[in-house]
Amino acid sequence: MDIHRSRFVPYQPSAINALAFSHAHPEIEGEDPHSLRLAVGRANGNIEIWNPTQATWLLEKTFWGGKDRSVEGLTWIQEPGQTDGSGVLTSGRLRLFSIGYSSSVTEWDLSTCLPLQHSTGNHSEVWCFAAQPKQKLSGGSVVGGEQSQQNLVAGCADGTLVILSTADNELRFAKFLSRSTAKKSRALTVAYKDRHVVLAGFADSTIRVFDTRNSNVLRSISLGSGPHGGPKEILVWKLRCLPNGDIVSGDSTGDIRIYDGKTFGQLQRISGHEADVLDLVVSKDGTTIFSGGLDRRTCIYTCSRKSGTSRAKRNEQWRKVSHKRYHEHDVKALASYEGHDLNIVVSGGIDTQPIVLPLRRSGKELSRGLATLPRDPPLVSAPEARLMVSWWNCEVRIWRIKGQQDATERPRVVARLALKGEENIASVAISRDGELLAIATASEVKLFQLLHATPGLGSALQIRKLDMPRTNGDRLVRFTEDGKWLAIITATNNVQLARVTRPTKVEGRPRVLPQLLSLDRLRRHDSAETSPLGPLGSYDRSITHAAFSTDGCIFAVSDLGGHVDTWVIEGHEDPTAPEIDIDDDASVSMTSENDSDDEEEAGAKRTTLLGQRWIRNPNGHVLPRLDSAPALLSFQPLPKGSISPEPNGNPAVHPTRHNPHPHSRDIPDTEQHLLVVTTKNQIYQFEVLAGRLSEWSKRNPPSTYPAQFGKLDDVAKGCIWDLADQHQRLWLYGEKWLFMFDLARDLPLAEGVSAAKKRKRGSNVERAARGHSGAGDAVPESEMPVTKVRKMLRAKDDESSKTVWVNVHDEGGDVGSDEDEQDKQKALTKLRRTGGVGDASRAKVDETMGEHADTAEIAEQKRQRAHDGSWHTFKYRPILGIVPVGGRDDALEVVVVERPSWDILQDLPPRFVGSHE
Secondary structure, three states, X not given: OEEEEEOOOOOOOOOEEEEEEOOOOOOOOOOOOOOOOEEEEEOOOOEEEEEOHHHOOEXXXXXXXXXXXXXXXXXXXXXXXXXXXXXXXXOOOEEEEEEOOOOOOEEEOOOOOOEEEEOOOOXXXXXXXXXXXOOEOOOOXXXXXXXXXXXXXXXXXXXXXXXXXXXXXXOEEEEEEEOOOOOOOOEEEEEEEEOOEEEEEEOOOEEEEEEOOOOEEEXXXXXXXXXXXXXXXXOEEEEEEOOOOOEEEEEOOOEEEEEOOOOOOEEEXXXXXXXXXXXXXXXXXXXXXXXXXXXXXXXXEEEOOOOOOOOOOHHHOEEEEEEEOOOOOOEEEEEEEEOOOOEEEEEEEOOOOOEEEEOOOEOOEOXXXXXXXXXXXXXXXXXXXXXXXXXXXXXXXXXXXXXXXXXXXXXXXXXXXXXXXXXXXXXXXXXXXXXXXXXXXXXXXXXXXXXXXXXXOOOOEEEEEEXXXXXXOEEEEEEOOOOOEEEEEEOOOOEEEXXXXXXXXXXXXXXXXXXXXXXXXXXXXXXHHHOOOOOOOOHHHOEEEEEEOOOOOEEEEEEOOOOEEEEEEEOOOOOOOOOEEEEOOOOOOOOOHHHHHHOOOOOOOEEEEOOEEEEEOOOHHHOOOOXXXXXXXXXXXXXXXXXOOOOOOOOOOOOXXXXXXXXXXXXXXXXXXXXXXXXXXXXXXXXXXXXXXXXXHHHOOHHHOOHHHHOOOOOOOEEEEEEOOOOEXXXXXXXXXXXXXXXXXXXXXXXXXXXXXXOOEOOHHXXXXXXXXXXXXXXXXXXXXXXXXXXXXXXXXXXXXXXXXXEOOOOOOOOEOOHHHHHHHHHHHHXXXXXXXXXXXXXXXHHHHHHOOOOHHHHHHHHHHHHHOEXXXXXXXXXXXXXXXXXXXXXXXXXXXXXXXXXXXXXXXXXXXXXXX
């Protein structure tokens, strides 16, 4: 395999401006909600939805922004619970809101990734906002009905505070809480102290307390004047409330201040930062505060007093215990969740990378950096034309990759596109021959033809725009290898196919037929958590990946719920048939089994394009639901010569008086292998037409994967296929790793169950002690500040009592292991690999090894065979994407695009505090 290591693609991630968890803590004690999500708002207008469940940290969705848009604030609310038809009470629907340099608040549709509605009101730009807490009873249960409705309070650039109502699934102006003053001091932060008291921090060194019931000012707190030699006014950047009612503020002096919740007098002032404090979070019990600021520090403050205890010694309660620079630039946003298993703080800033910190186990666990680069690589290629396409925001660049014989010449840009409109690019697809380019945005799909100006590889490309049927909001586009079909996944998760006629001598440009084919997905019966009445609605039915087979006869999509839907093409291409043949006769009877699967209702329209139409895979319903969301979807290319030539059109298909809309019933008969890699890094290979696992997947369960593959903490981003007579290599890659699996060989079986593979079952405390809070691994014992304590073996009054040193991290309790289950899997795997299963060459080698087990040559063959099934490296990091270049007959040639952290930091603005400090 020839590799081009590339760092010339100028992809620049966007800064993080806002972070928000959908829940601050679990509603049910002892159980983290299934609907827990983290929203990340970026400076380019994108909003990312992360799933922290089981500490996998999967980037599930991206709400695409646009030109001159920025997300400056995020918040969630949850509607009151609802009762379904069976009388089961489900959690209320989650709603996400954002602000960004405009006078309105935007609500987002979690299923479509599009704005759902905007607030109205005659006020200036919104600079901050907050959600009203839920009304709770004394026992902790949430009150239902209108009393639990959560309103929003927004602070504006002229000092105005407004209340926005979210009742009846709307977002509308309710009333003014405070009008702008003569100074028009900007409202920088707002927070609810309780359901009826709002705190607001302003740019004039004041904190004001308002009663939302009558709009009265309860108290005005002055922070005094700024430090000597600096600005006179102090900017109050963030306000938080402790569980006992006390108030915490962070300001432009680098101090945090604690105020009494009843008298509003200042209790403490702690200097924790060298510059402005931009955000704060507090723990659930009110004993820990995290702060982040312009000096890149993340500081931790603790208090020994529990919430609700005596306030006698307030001047000795809070103290700063540590600070550390996890980021290379300003820390602009913090968010926390404190639950049963997950108890974490997430920070983000201008350096574009979210950092996960432990909350309750701070100092006992390491931090963890999430992926900076997109999970779906913004790279595609046209191997036969040696073109690579990269994109970000609204710009597309097309690169020409030279061959190995021209290694001295650098890749060059042969075309650039700057799209009209404000929407960022969601997806790009290019045909294998490099003649068609499709670009999807939140508003439409644009199709272009790429033409060579003059012969020669070094020539620039001419771009010609083609007419395309109008679609409303699109998420994914995919081409078949021959460029005849274009798949479009809309924002509403509808699957549509467009037929492209390629140019001929008479007709000089490609043309898209005006009729789009709509494909129906199977109906799924999911649990109450993922039902339309659940917190996320139909969120789990969102399509995230799509792929065509090599011959373009099978199409597959996958969603966040772990479902895979497949369709097959029926009939053969017939140039003599009508381009568009729509059968909308309600009296059409379904005489074939395929029709009964494809059409659920009699009289449904059936559209045939040039003698072909798409139907559901007859065995598609047999494919199981995966245990986690697919992270990768790809068809294994067919071997050379395995694709049988298609007949000339559809013979013996002619319209008659009784059958005016005939079409061929032929469906593909060549089996295709679909590769699915889940977010848990489990590899599944399905035989699509048969609806079952392939023999390789049956013989190679996850227990046979290499140990290094099971330790990966990030999911797969893409794959490259390298097929030959001797091997079937699958190259999987993530942001920090590259693995190879040879599907022509079985992975070696482990001789026994190692200690690393044992999974102990103990109490919640034991699980937390092993480092499962959602951040990084546990701190090594050698680095712990205290690792041993003295323990008395006998009673204190016994003079013969002895002491021993024991480890404070020793785990106790009754624990078990999964050795029996893994032994069963190992025995089943051995059974599948025997009895004639496997290739003839392996059986021959095994027979030879049985006869000559003591020979050095056979021992070497056995060792080589055990290591040929997989290979890995970690030297390419971080990887933006890997794409193939070169024709089918050439050796595998790929371009590895890397974006080192030092390269990303070069494009950032200057830091307030330099690296030398």
